[in-house]
Amino acid sequence: MKRRDFLKSVSGLAAAGAVTPAPAIWSAAKADARSETLLIVSESGPNNLDIHGVGTNVPGYEVSWNCYDRLISHEMKSGPGGVPYYDRDKFKPELAEDMNVGDMSVTFKLKKNAKFHDGAPVTAKDVKWSLDRAVSVGGFPTFQMGAGSLTKTEQFVVVDDNTVRIDFAKKDRLTIPDLAVIVPCIVNSELVKKSATEKDPWGLEYTKQQTAGSGAYKVVKWTAGTEVIMERNDAWAGGPLPKVKRVIWRMVPQAGNRRALLERGDADISYDLPNKDFVELKDSGKLNIVSVPYSNGVQYIGMNVKIAPFDNPKVREAVACAIPYQKIMDAVLFGLAKPMFGAAADKATEVAWPQPTKYVTDIAKAKALLAEAGYPNGFETTLSFDLGFAGVNEPLCVLVQESLVQIGIKTTINKIPGANWRTELNKKVLPLYTNVFSGWLDYPEYFFIWCYDGKNSIFNTMSYQSKAMDEFIHGAVDAAAVGNAAKYDTDVKGFVDLAFKDIPRIPLYQPYVNVAMQKNVSGYQYWFHRRLDYRALVKA
Amino acid sequence: MLTMIGKRLMFAIPSLIGVIIVTFLLTRALPGDPAAYFAGPAASKEAIEQIRKKLGLDKPLIEQFFRYTNDLAHGDFGNSLTTGQPVATEIRNRLPASAELTLLGLVVSVMIAIPLGVLAATRPGSWIDHLCRVTTTAGVSLPVFFTGLVLVYVFYFRLGWSPAPLGRLDVFYSAPPHVTGFYLIDALIARDFETFRSALSQLILPAATLAVFSLAPIARMTRASMLAVLASDFVRTARASGLSRSTVIVTYAFRNAMLPVITTLSMVFSFLLGANVLVEKVFAWPGIGSYAVEALISSDFAPVQGFVLTMAVMYVLLNLVIDILYGVIDPRVRLEG
Numbered sequence: 001m002k003r004r005d006f007l008k009s010v011s012g013l014a015a016a017g018a019v020t021p022a023p024a025i026w027s028a029a030k031a032d033a034r035s036e037t038l039l040i041v042s043e044s045g046p047n048n049l050d051i052h053g054v055g056t057n058v059p060g061y062e063v064s065w066n067c068y069d070r071l072i073s074h075e076m077k078s079g080p081g082g083v084p085y086y087d088r089d090k091f092k093p094e095l096a097e098d099m100n101v102g103d104m105s106v107t108f109k110l111k112k113n114a115k116f117h118d119g120a121p122v123t124a125k126d127v128k129w130s131l132d133r134a135v136s137v138g139g140f141p142t143f144q145m146g147a148g149s150l151t152k153t154e155q156f157v158v159v160d161d162n163t164v165r166i167d168f169a170k171k172d173r174l175t176i177p178d179l180a181v182i183v184p185c186i187v188n189s190e191l192v193k194k195s196a197t198e199k200d201p202w203g204l205e206y207t208k209q210q211t212a213g214s215g216a217y218k219v220v221k222w223t224a225g226t227e228v229i230m231e232r233n234d235a236w237a238g239g240p241l242p243k244v245k246r247v248i249w250r251m252v253p254q255a256g257n258r259r260a261l262l263e264r265g266d267a268d269i270s271y272d273l274p275n276k277d278f279v280e281l282k283d284s285g286k287l288n289i290v291s292v293p294y295s296n297g298v299q300y301i302g303m304n305v306k307i308a309p310f311d312n313p314k315v316r317e318a319v320a321c322a323i324p325y326q327k328i329m330d331a332v333l334f335g336l337a338k339p340m341f342g343a344a345a346d347k348a349t350e351v352a353w354p355q356p357t358k359y360v361t362d363i364a365k366a367k368a369l370l371a372e373a374g375y376p377n378g379f380e381t382t383l384s385f386d387l388g389f390a391g392v393n394e395p396l397c398v399l400v401q402e403s404l405v406q407i408g409i410k411t412t413i414n415k416i417p418g419a420n421w422r423t424e425l426n427k428k429v430l431p432l433y434t435n436v437f438s439g440w441l442d443y444p445e446y447f448f449i450w451c452y453d454g455k456n457s458i459f460n461t462m463s464y465q466s467k468a469m470d471e472f473i474h475g476a477v478d479a480a481a482v483g484n485a486a487k488y489d490t491d492v493k494g495f496v497d498l499a500f501k502d503i504p505r506i507p508l509y510q511p512y513v514n515v516a517m518q519k520n521v522s523g524y525q526y527w528f529h530r531r532l533d534y535r536a537l538v539k540a
Numbered sequence: 541m542l543t544m545i546g547k548r549l550m551f552a553i554p555s556l557i558g559v560i561i562v563t564f565l566l567t568r569a570l571p572g573d574p575a576a577y578f579a580g581p582a583a584s585k586e587a588i589e590q591i592r593k594k595l596g597l598d599k600p601l602i603e604q605f606f607r608y609t610n611d612l613a614h615g616d617f618g619n620s621l622t623t624g625q626p627v628a629t630e631i632r633n634r635l636p637a638s639a640e641l642t643l644l645g646l647v648v649s650v651m652i653a654i655p656l657g658v659l660a661a662t663r664p665g666s667w668i669d670h671l672c673r674v675t676t677t678a679g680v681s682l683p684v685f686f687t688g689l690v691l692v693y694v695f696y697f698r699l700g701w702s703p704a705p706l707g708r709l710d711v712f713y714s715a716p717p718h719v720t721g722f723y724l725i726d727a728l729i730a731r732d733f734e735t736f737r738s739a740l741s742q743l744i745l746p747a748a749t750l751a752v753f754s755l756a757p758i759a760r761m762t763r764a765s766m767l768a769v770l771a772s773d774f775v776r777t778a779r780a781s782g783l784s785r786s787t788v789i790v791t792y793a794f795r796n797a798m799l800p801v802i803t804t805l806s807m808v809f810s811f812l813l814g815a816n817v818l819v820e821k822v823f824a825w826p827g828i829g830s831y832a833v834e835a836l837i838s839s840d841f842a843p844v845q846g847f848v849l850t851m852a853v854m855y856v857l858l859n860l861v862i863d864i865l866y867g868v869i870d871p872r873v874r875l876e877g
Binding site: 033034037039041044046047048053054055057138139140142143208209223224225226227248250251252253254256257260261263264266267417418420422423426458 | 573576577585587588590591594595620621622623624625630633689692693696697700704705706707711712821822823824826830831834837
């Protein structure tokens with residue numbers, strides 16, 4: 001098969017076995033298509049092309065990111081291992097050509113040459129309609145907007161055809177960064193309004209099936225659960241014209257087959273392979289493998305502090321001393337994660353998150369602590385995990401189970417199906433479990449508001465409530481809003497120290513995003529949403 | 541004949557009503573809260589409630605049921621939440637993919653299994669009988685996903701003879717104009733032989749996987765049934781009358797041995813539809829089985845109900861066809877029916 005021979009020659013792959021040439025059914029046109037097309041394989045695909053839709057899944061975010069523009073985006077910097085990494089603190093204009101931050105508002109001037117895919121110019125009216133939509137549709141988009149204190153439609157003001165002003169509800173450091181996440185994307189309001197109905201005033205049904213943005217790519221074909229085909233928008237005004245003309249994104253449920261497709265050179269990129277496969281692919285050296293830690297993300301063991309015996313801090317500390325940290329790193333993750341334990345005893349707390357705890361596996365100490373807490377013979381409990389991520393969670397829980405038995409804590413492993421996981425978390429009745437949380441906005445206080453704050457959000461899975469903690473968190477939020485660096489630093493160190501002392505959740509590691517691509521594919525960028533940005537990718 | 545078909549279809553109605561009620565209740569009894577699942581990772585309690593309202597899941601069960609049956613009566617199977625598409629459209633698009641694969645697998649299997657079974661029966665104890673035994677035992681003891689993965693490993697990964705296991709067509713081909721939904725047939729109608737070739741080469745491995753799995757029951761049943769018929773009086777009479785060996789075997793023995801084989805075939809077909817789920821997963825086949833499993837995993841009610849209902853209708857039709865076939869093969873059945 002000539003197509004494959006051709007691929008071999010461009011990607012420099014060694015022949016993986018005998019290839020018997022078959023009569024060619026291959027034409028020059030097809031070869032061109034191949035070199036200008038990026039073939040991505042992943043386990044699952046989008047269920048909605050619009051991030052404002054009801055229950056849009058994470059693959060859907062990737063479509064939105066590439067097919068819609070925001071007013072602003074982030075600059076790139078060099079991240080871990082030299083991988084281009086979004087710069088949290090530097091913004092660059094995307095649809096806006098100019099951003100002017102005032103005391104209680106920010107004003108954007110729109111690029112005059114920006115056009116939607118159907119050729120209509122992007123106007124201030126579109127911007128207002130889109131932001132109104134994001135704060136009004138409810139569910140996740142509205143919630144994410146709220147995280148940056150963007151909650152009311154009155155906050156978005158059309159100044160003239162090319163100028164929009166956003167009024168701040170209050171001083172909040174997260175407002176501007178929240179305008180650069182995926183949610184506040186600009187939608188072609190005139191086009192979508194045509195399909196809006198009384199029941200569906202925001203035209204969600206229309207944008208579910210087709211993209212109506214001004215982004216660098218547009219969806220030309222979408223077969224749910226099978227493939228998404230995107231083509232470059234040659235009139236894109238948001239940045240330099242992307243190199244890849246066409247993106248074909250195929251769903252291949254079987255991880256082994258995704259790996260085979262990569263190794264045979266048929267697929268260009270895949271990013272959800274088991275850690276073991278990534279390590280082996282890395283060692284074989286045939287592909288480019290990029291591993292970057294999740295920004296603001298931690299896998300942890302959580303304990304419900306409202307349920308005995310985990311209401312006793314000594315018990316929690318005992319568990320933290322009995323976790324087989326290094327074994328988890330080696331046997332479950334094959335080293336593809338950043339340890340969040342075992343910091344040197346004299347290491348000062350940093351103004352950063354995530355950062356490692358000082359806990360190490362110390363069974364003797366754990367036993368002593370447990371005896372001190374009044375459980376010299378241990379106790380019985382359940383250890384729960386989300387089956388949706390069984391590849392990591394299951395071996396991790398088995399190791400924890402084996403280790404806890406040594407201090408007398410007998411655990412029964414409780415596997416919860418993915419569909420049921422969030423319901424169970426929401427009930428806050430699981431005594432002991434493992435989970436992962438990561439926030440889009442990479443600020444320590446953002447993580448802590450979600451996970452440790454007394455208002456007990458769904459991600460405060462431990463039901464941890466502490467006055468001192470709340471004071472530190474809100475102190476840091478307020479200090480950040482007015483730029484009081486000294487107070488901010490004290491408060492961040494304060495809440496990190498308290499979280500490690502009270503230890504309602506035990507940080508284990510920062511997971512890695514693993515992306516495998518052919519040697520001739522370059523330009524991968526790490527983004528807070530951890531999905532692919534096709535606009536920077538290059539296929540040689 | 542027509543009255544028989546009409547009667548049979550009448551009998552099917554109560555079972556279909558039963559299927560509708562049971563699937564509705566079962567999907568509701570599944571653990572998992574679709575509203576929480578679809579509210580996304582950062583959802584608050586209020587966000588989940590908003591979603592629940594949007595999905596109509598806050599209404600009492602009985603009201604949900606009447607809404608569901610009313611929609612069904614209008615041919616509306618509801619919307620899938622995982623894929624975001626109407627269930628009826630999805631099933632219509634995906635059923636041909638599964639059917640094409642299953643039928644081809646079955647045809648391949650029958651073409652190998654029946655001659656093998658007949659030969660084994662006419663020469664019991666010979667090498668061909670042993671071959672039959674070994675193949676069928678091996679086939680039935682290999683789980684389909686395993687056979688599928690081995691075939692992919694050998695023929696795609698190691699040898700490179702087979703195209704990438706990426707579904708019904710190579711990435712750079714587009715589907716032939718829709719007539720039947722079967723790519724092989726549609727490509728021939730459009731006289732697009734390149735697409736036909738591509739579709740066929742994508743089909744070979746998954747169809748072979750299904751064929752290996754279904755060889756055993758068909759071959760064993762053919763052999764057993766042929767042996768019984770060959771030992772019967774009328775075959776002895778036919779032999780004694782000096783009829784040629786082929787006439788005895790094909791005209792007299794084989795036709796009479798077909799009835800149990802046909803019954804087995806219908807059972808194997810239903811097996812295959814089940815086995816399809818795994819094969820579709822392995823070969824990224826956009827069929828109906830993988831669709832239903834995805835939906836089940838995410839507690840997506842509508843596609844599961846739609847899938848079970850479609851399958852129920854298909855079984856009713858399949859059984860009807862088998863019954864009619866009985867009549868064609870054996871006139872005695874027709875009289876009794």
